[in-house]
Amino acid sequence: MARYRGPKAKIARRFREPIFGPSKALEKKNYPPGMHGNGRRRGKESEYAVQLKEKQKAKYTYGILEKQFRLMFEKAVRSTGITGEVLLQLAESRLDNVVYRMGIARTRRGARQLVSHRHITVNGQLVNIPSYQLQAGDVVAVREKSKSLTTIDDSLSSNEHVYDFITFNKASMSGTFVAVPERLQIPENIKEQLIVELYSK
Template sequence: MGRHTGPVCRLCRREGMKLFLKGSRCDTPKCAVDRRDGVPGMHQFRRGKASEYAIRLREKQKVKRYYGIYEKQFRKYFAEAARKAGNTGDALMSLLERRLDNVVTRLGFAHSRPQARQFIRHGHILINGRKLDIPSYMVRPGDVIQVKNREHSQRLAVSNLGTNVMPVPEWLDRISTDPPEGRVSRLPAVQDVALPVTPQLIVELLSR
């Protein structure tokens, strides 16, 4: 799901919840989830009770669409999480939270993850003082994420910060400097994930 060219509001309606794929617009009366009931499609009235497989599949699709990644990428993250000690589901969500595009969004420098990916690709973000244009970069504790000291970059970030109402998670620190910057204080835990998800269902699906 790295690049979806269709109407993204259909994705939120399919999952039955706000995935904030349009940033702050999702908190306005224009949100399709609030305005229209049911999943998209003309035959929704024929859909019966979801099977056990369907429940687990929807949980996986929800996470993929929220973070904006493809199936192949998702499988790689799952394989890496399975190699780690401890709970595989918690490790999976921690890896996804550490993506740079997600961190830029959670710090408020961008309204949504698609915007954050474009922000990073265009060279507006510095990691530990060096330009990095890879949205999938995995941040580490101690990393400093800074907006490039350039008028255009700062204007974009400050504009987003001024209208962003989402709280900064506890594992990140946003520093009010010029240019704006944030710091990774620790690795994220499953309780730091803003998306209501049950990782164990995803593990059960991919372990079949």
């Protein structure tokens, strides 16, 4: 399966949440997409359907493919701690996600592109792997030659989010991944236990 590049509003309406950021379509049509719209009769979802939907939501939110997500889950199972929480912590520790959290890019898709195009450094070294797992204390920065990019400037000027597990200096365009976030510090509305139950079948 290729990375999803279809209509973002359609996905947002499916989960009834702004998966890719604020969506006007979600505000106007607060019901799932489909040819019959809001008039379609929908029966009660099965337990499996609810669990699958939660996994899909997590994958779309973080922009992770099925194989990557499965490998990440297996890594979470082998780790100490609560599997569901560790899974989200691994997703939050990805380089593309941290670049997004720092405000260097407006979306995770944009962050992934900046990393892939060699605009981001980790501890002074160029890293072009979006899934690169950061460790506590790693310094993430915009490459010197890339600091004049308009897209980065626009993103930083509109970013107002602050996270306890990240520090960022707009002047130097660099920040530190202070620590792996606790579950309460992760703002995403994902019921990770449903994902664990799905994979445990």
